[in-house]
Amino acid sequence: MHTMKRWSVDILVSEESEGDAARTWAEAGLRSEEGANLRGHGMARKHPADVDIPDIGDELAVSRALADLARQLRQAAAEDISDSSGGAWRS
Structure with missing residues (x-):
């Protein structure tokens, strides 16, 4: 038997800058057809002395x-x- 499932990850990115400093936030949301719903969060900061390259x-x-x-x-x-x-799971 062959079964296919679809899980989707949505990524939102938000940037905020003040003077030479900048912060970027990201949220990664996972949704599955079975109803799984998880959200991961991440953040990055640009040091004021760094070159402004938003992609980084x-x-x-x-x-x-x-x-x-x-x-x-x-x-x-x-x-x-x-x-x-x-029992406990061992990786």
Whole structure:
């Protein structure tokens, strides 16, 4: 039997600058057809002395949001394994 599922990740990026400093926030939201709904968050800061290259802040913030999302997904899987097997999950 072959089964396909669709999981979607939406990424929102927000930037705020004040003078020479800037901050970028990212939120990565995971939705599955089965109803899973997780949100990862990440942030990046531009030092006032750094060259202003907004793509770098976007990349760092998004990568951190995805890493947070991956951590949460792994934790959810560990809890599901523990609940179904009665024992702790070992990676």
